[in-house]
Amino acid sequence: MLSSSWSWRQSLTLPPSSPFDFSCRPRCTRAxxxxxxxxxxxxxxxxxxxxxxxxxxxxxxxxxxxxxxxxxxxxxxxxxxxxxxxxxxxxxxxxxxxGFWHPYQNIFSLVDELGIKPFTNSMKSALYSSEGLEVEFPIYQDLPQLPSPLGALVHTQFLRMDLVDRLTSVSLMAAVVDFDNTDTAWRKYDPITARELFRQFGCSEKLYRDVFRPMLQVGLFVPPEQGSAAATLAMLYYLILAHQKDFDAMWxxxxxxxxxxxxxxxxxxxxxxxxxxxxxxxxxxxxxxxxxxxxxxxxxxxxxxxxxxxxxxxxxxxxxxxxxxxxxxxxxxxxxxxxAGVDALSVKLQLDGKVTIPNATNVCSGNDHCFGWTFFDLNVLQDEHKGDPVQVIQSDFYYADELLVLEDEQLVGKTMSYLADVVKEFGNSTVVDREISRFPRSLTHFFPGSYDYxxxxxxxxxxxxxxxxxxxxxxxxxxxxxxxxxxxxxxxxxxxx
The missing domain is CATH 3.50.50.60 (FAD/NAD(P)-binding domain)
Known part of the structure; x- marks a missing residue:
C-alpha cells in the first residue's frame, strides 16, 4: 500500500513471446x-x-x-x-x-532467470503526517482476502482518522474506473491538478492532508497542487482499486x-x-x-x-x-x-547507536508540506548492514529544491531534525558518518498539461x-x-x- 517514487511505475511488460510475459490484468500495467x-x-x-x-x-x-x-x-x-x-x-x-510490488511478476521472473534472490519478504510500512504516525500498512496477503476496495479500508490501520473520513476515499473509485488509460481519458484529466481532483470527488480535507498528500508527494514527486490529475489516477489504482495482495511490497x-x-x-x-x-x-x-x-x-x-x-x-x-x-x-x-524535472536528494546516515524504529519503510510529509520524504532502516533492509552495532538510516527527499542548495552539514542537521519529529529516539543520536547524493532535475514532473508535450x-x-x-x-x-x-x-x- 505504501506508495513512493519507485512503486507504481515499475512494471515491465513484454510481448507474449518473451520469457518475461507479464500476464496480470491490463489495469495492473497502466500505471x-x-x-x-x-x-x-x-x-x-x-x-x-x-x-x-x-x-x-x-x-x-x-x-x-x-x-x-x-x-x-x-x-x-x-x-x-x-x-x-x-x-x-x-x-x-x-x-x-x-520497492517492488506484487504485480511486478516480470521483474521477479527476471531475477529467477538470473538465478539471484535480491529481495526481502513482503514488509509492513508506515505513513507519517506532520502531526505524527497516521497509517500502518500490514502485509495484506496474510490477512483475509476481501473485495476491492474493502481490503485497503478494513485491514489498513488508520491511527488518527475516523471511519467517516476514510469512507470519503470511496468516491474516488468513480474517477479511477472512469480513467481507462486511453488518450481521451488522459486529455480529460491531465489539465486539472491532483488537488482539484480530490476536491471534485469529495475526499475529506483530513484524509487528503494526512494521507493522500504525503503519498502523492513521494509518488509523483511534487505537491498535489502541481501534479496532474491523470497521473494521480494512474497511481490511485494501486491505492484504491488493486487486488488486496497487490498492496504488498518487497525491497x-x-x-x-x-x-x-x-x-x-x-x-x-x-x-x-x-x-x-x-x-x-x-x-x-x-x-x-x-x-x-x-x-x-x-x-x-x-x-x-x-x-x-x-x-x-x-x-x-x-x-x-x-x-x-x-x-x-x-x-x-x-x-x-x-x-520539467524534479530535484531529489538522498541522505544516508550512520548513527552512534541503535534506534528503535517501528517499521523499516516509511513515507512522511514535510513539516511545511513543500516536499515529501521517506526513511528506511537499512539494518533491516540491506544485507551489508544486518548485524551492524550502529544504526544506518537512509532518507530520500523529493521536490527538494530548497534542500539541494544546503551544505552537507546543514543537510545532516535538517535530516536528523525531521527524523526526530517522527521517531523521538533519533533526537538522542549522533551522526558518525554520512553519504549524501544530489539529483537535480532527475525525476519527471507530471504537471497539469504535460501530456501534450x-x-x-x-x-x-x-x-x-x-x-x-x-x-x-x-x-x-x-x-x-x-x-x-x-x-x-x-x-x-x-x-x-
Whole structure:
C-alpha cells in the first residue's frame, strides 16, 4: 500500500513471446513503465558473402529502460551496444530506495532467470503526517482476502482518522474506473491538478492532508497542487482499486546496481551485448537519402547502427535535443523542451547507536508540506548492514529544491531534525558518518498539461525510438518509477531496409 517514487511505475511488460510475459490484468500495467520490444521483420540481411547479418542497435542509457530493451533485443538476435556515461544517462538506480510490488511478476521472473534472490519478504510500512504516525500498512496477503476496495479500508490501520473520513476515499473509485488509460481519458484529466481532483470527488480535507498528500508527494514527486490529475489516477489504482495482495511490497537487499543490474549486465554480455562506458551523446547524424538516423556522435567518436534507442531521463533528452540540429527540426522533439524535472536528494546516515524504529519503510510529509520524504532502516533492509552495532538510516527527499542548495552539514542537521519529529529516539543520536547524493532535475514532473508535450515511443525518424517515464505508450499512458522508478515503452519494428 505504501506508495513512493519507485512503486507504481515499475512494471515491465513484454510481448507474449518473451520469457518475461507479464500476464496480470491490463489495469495492473497502466500505471507502470512498460517494455514492449517487438521485432516484426527478420533480424538479418544478406552480407557480401551471402551469409545472414544481424542488425545493429545502439541504446543510450543503462537504467531499467535501457537494460530492459537490451535484454529483449539480445534474445531476438540483434547486435546490441549500450552507451553509458558517468551517471548512467539518468538511470534512476541511485535515486532513493525502490520497492517492488506484487504485480511486478516480470521483474521477479527476471531475477529467477538470473538465478539471484535480491529481495526481502513482503514488509509492513508506515505513513507519517506532520502531526505524527497516521497509517500502518500490514502485509495484506496474510490477512483475509476481501473485495476491492474493502481490503485497503478494513485491514489498513488508520491511527488518527475516523471511519467517516476514510469512507470519503470511496468516491474516488468513480474517477479511477472512469480513467481507462486511453488518450481521451488522459486529455480529460491531465489539465486539472491532483488537488482539484480530490476536491471534485469529495475526499475529506483530513484524509487528503494526512494521507493522500504525503503519498502523492513521494509518488509523483511534487505537491498535489502541481501534479496532474491523470497521473494521480494512474497511481490511485494501486491505492484504491488493486487486488488486496497487490498492496504488498518487497525491497532490494542492497543497491539495485550491485544486486540486479550487475548480474543482469553480465548475462547480457554472454549474449553478445556490448557496454561502452564514458560515452556521452553530443550529436545525431541524419541520412537524407533514407530519412533515417545514421549514427550517434560521442565526442570525436561516431557509432553507426540500424536503429537507435534513447533511454534517458527528461533532463538528459533535453540536453541531447539542445545539442542536435537534427532533432531540433522536428516539432515532437521541440515540445519535449516544455517538460520539467524534479530535484531529489538522498541522505544516508550512520548513527552512534541503535534506534528503535517501528517499521523499516516509511513515507512522511514535510513539516511545511513543500516536499515529501521517506526513511528506511537499512539494518533491516540491506544485507551489508544486518548485524551492524550502529544504526544506518537512509532518507530520500523529493521536490527538494530548497534542500539541494544546503551544505552537507546543514543537510545532516535538517535530516536528523525531521527524523526526530517522527521517531523521538533519533533526537538522542549522533551522526558518525554520512553519504549524501544530489539529483537535480532527475525525476519527471507530471504537471497539469504535460501530456501534450510527451512523446510516443516511436518517432518520425523510422529507426529512432524513445524510452522513459515521460513516454506515451500504445495504451495512452507513460512508462518511469521509479523512481522509478524507467522502462522502454514502445513497439520496436525494424523493417528490412
Amino acid at each position: 507502470g513503465p512498460s517494455l514492449v520490444a517487438h521485432a516484426r521483420a527478420e533480424n538479418n540481411d544478406n552480407g557480401e558473402d551471402g551469409k545472414k547479418k544481424n542488425k545493429n542497435v545502439v541504446i543510450v542509457g543503462s537504467g531499467w529502460a535501457g537494460l530492459g530493451a537490451a535484454h529483449h533485443l539480445c534474445k531476438q538476435g540483434f547486435n546490441v551496444t549500450v552507451l553509458e556515461d558517468a551517471d548512467d544517462y539518468g538511470s534512476p538506480d541511485g535515486i532513493g530506495i525502490q 532490494c537487499q542492497g543497491t539495485l546496481k550491485e544486486k540486479i543490474f550487475k548480474p543482469w549486465k553480465e548475462l547480457m554480455r554472454t549474449q553478445g551485448c556490448v557496454f561502452l562506458e564514458g560515452r556521452r551523446v553530443t550529436n545525431l547524424f541524419f541520412d537524407e537519402a533514407t530519412g533515417r538516423i545514421s549514427g550517434i556522435a560521442c565526442g570525436g567518436e561516431t557509432l553507426n547502427a540500424d536503429a537507435f534507442i534513447l533511454a534517458v531521463r527528461i533532463s538528459t533528452i533535453q540536453e541531447i535535443i539542445r545539442n542536435s540540429s537534427v532533432l531540433r527540426t522536428r516539432d515532437e522533439f521541440l515540445k519535449v523542451m516544455n517538460l 510527451m512523446m510516443r515511443g516511436s518517432t518520425s525518424f523510422p529507426n529512432l525510438f524513445m524510452a522513459g517515464d515521460w513516454i506515451i505508450n500504445r495504451h495512452g499512458s507513460w512508462s518511469q518509477v521509479l523512481i522509478c522508478h524507467c522502462f522502454f515503452s514502445s513497439d520496436l519494428r525494424f523493417d528490412s531496409r
